[in-house]
Amino acid sequence: MNTTTQTTRLYHSMLSPFCRKVRLVLAEKRIEVELVEERYWEGPPDLKRRNPAGKLPVLRHRGNMLAESQAIVEYLDEVVPTPPLMPQAPLERHEVRRLCAWFDDKFNSEVTQPIMGERVWKKITRAGHPDSRLVKDGLRAIKEHMDYLTQLLDSRRWLAGASLSLADFTAAAHFSCLDYISDVDWDRSEPLRDWYATIKSRPAFRSVLADQVPGIHPAPHYAELDFG
Structure with missing residues (x-):
């Protein structure tokens, strides 16, 4: 073949x-x-x-x-170079990779893993009861991350700069998991909420917004493009 x-x-x-x-x-x-x-x-x-x-x-x-x-x-x-999701300039490419690493390393260890691990994966894998202390740590940490991202969006159209990039999809992947179980306080940051509403309105998000995890129902606003 x-x-x-x-x-x-x-x-x-x-x-x-x-x-x-x-x-x-x-x-x-x-x-x-x-x-x-x-x-x-x-x-x-x-x-x-x-x-x-x-x-x-x-x-x-x-x-x-x-x-x-x-x-x-x-x-x-x-x-598959179209549409491009990495900028041409080396410094701009570095910023995309920096933010991808930020989410997959720092944000994941401080926010996604504590919250999703305790509230979702323990239930799915039948690994015991959630540790409320770890969940609280994650919910506290997400506020600091959201404040930092809001600062970035004060001077940028997208997270890494003027163009949609892999950084945005990396961030949106993490936020969408947390949003499924309604663990993002979108009222904390209007710029970040607007950014997420924009990216989740893209056709690329349709499959993700249709996810239904057995035994774990999505938040009522999860699939609403305007947060309902």
């Missing part, structure tokens, strides 16, 4: 911000993809064959297995 004609397939988990980031970029690039939900916590035998690190997402594209969300989305931006 010609590997360039193989179906593009994403092995993912629905409320993972890393998987969502790849889904959003695939949709923005208008790349048709087959989504395969993986119960990674059960240790499916094929996961380590697809990715020796045993992590999601894993993307099969043109016959190749690709791992690590940031590496995947930068690859997609190179092989």
Whole structure:
């Protein structure tokens, strides 16, 4: 079989911000993809064959297995250059990568993981009761992050500058997971709320906004483009 004609397939988990980031970029690039939900916590035998690190997402594209969300989305931006999601100038590209790392490292460890891990993943994986202390830490930390992002948006159209970029989709992936369970106080920042309303109005967001996780219902405003 010609590997360039193989179906593009994403092995993912629905409320993972890393998987969502790849889904959003695939949709923005208008790349048709087959989504395969993986119960990674059960240790499916094929996961380590697809990715020796045993992590999601894993993307099969043109016959190749690709791992690590940031590496995947930068690859997609190179092989499908329209629309571009990385600026041309090196300093501007650095800012996009800095913010992607901010969300996937700092924001994830301080906000996404404590809140989603305790409120969602413990329930899904039946790993016990939520630790309210960790949830409170995450809810406190998100305020500081939102204030910082508001400062950025005071002088920028998008998070990393004048153009929509991978930084916006990385941030939106994290915020969308938290918004699913109504853990973002959008009243804290009108600029950030407007930014999120704008990006979630894009066609690329349709699949993500249609997610329904068994046993965990989305917030009433989750799929509303104007927050209801």
